[in-house]
Amino acid sequence: MKLMIYAAALFAGMSLSIEGAIYGELGKSIGKLESSFYNFFVGTIILAVVLLFFGKGSLSHTFKAPKWQLTGGLLGIFYLTILIVSIPLVGVGLSMISVIVGQMIMSIVIEHKGWLGSSPSKIQKEKAAAVVLMAASLFLIF
Structure with a gap:
């Protein structure tokens, strides 16, 4: 089981490099912030559909969660936007x-x-x- 988790994490890391390269190029085509927005917009739509069929939690509990636990979205935006800016410049x-x-x-x-x-x-x-x-x-x- 651990081997499968390690393999999945390795694949996730590989997909981040592919994603960064793709969105670096998309940033050249449509704009850097627009590229980041597109990523999160499409991801939100896809995840919403998946959530409808497989979701087991409760989004209403979001407002009860400690505020620090909600900062992941901000960090994700920062991460992806920095990649979109840096990849065309440094690779x-x-x-x-x-x-x-x-x-x-x-x-x-x-x-x-x-x-x-x-x-x-x-x-x-x-x-x-x-x-x-x-x-x-x-x-x-x-």
């Missing part, structure tokens, strides 16, 4: 490696501090070494 590889290094650093900090509902996990030297090596790859790709 898919450099943009995505930058994203991955940022994700690794923040993930380690979140787990170390036990923030956002995660279980605390001390920073291990292997994790730190992985971040240093990824940062080195960012430098080498640049």
Whole structure:
């Protein structure tokens, strides 16, 4: 089961690179903010249809959720819009490696501090070494 989760996560990462490249080009055609809007608009429509058939939660509970839990949408807009701007300037590889290094650093900090509902996990030297090596790859790709 874990192997399937790892494979799905790997595929999700691959799809982010493809998505970034596509929306970088779309940004050239229709505008950067318009490209980001298009992504979220189409995604909302598709997800709404899927939700009708498979949704098991309750959207009405959104207003009862802690406000910090609702910031993911803002972060998603920031993430995609930055990719749309950066990919045409520096390329898919450099943009995505930058994203991955940022994700690794923040993930380690979140787990170390036990923030956002995660279980605390001390920073291990292997994790730190992985971040240093990824940062080195960012430098080498640049």
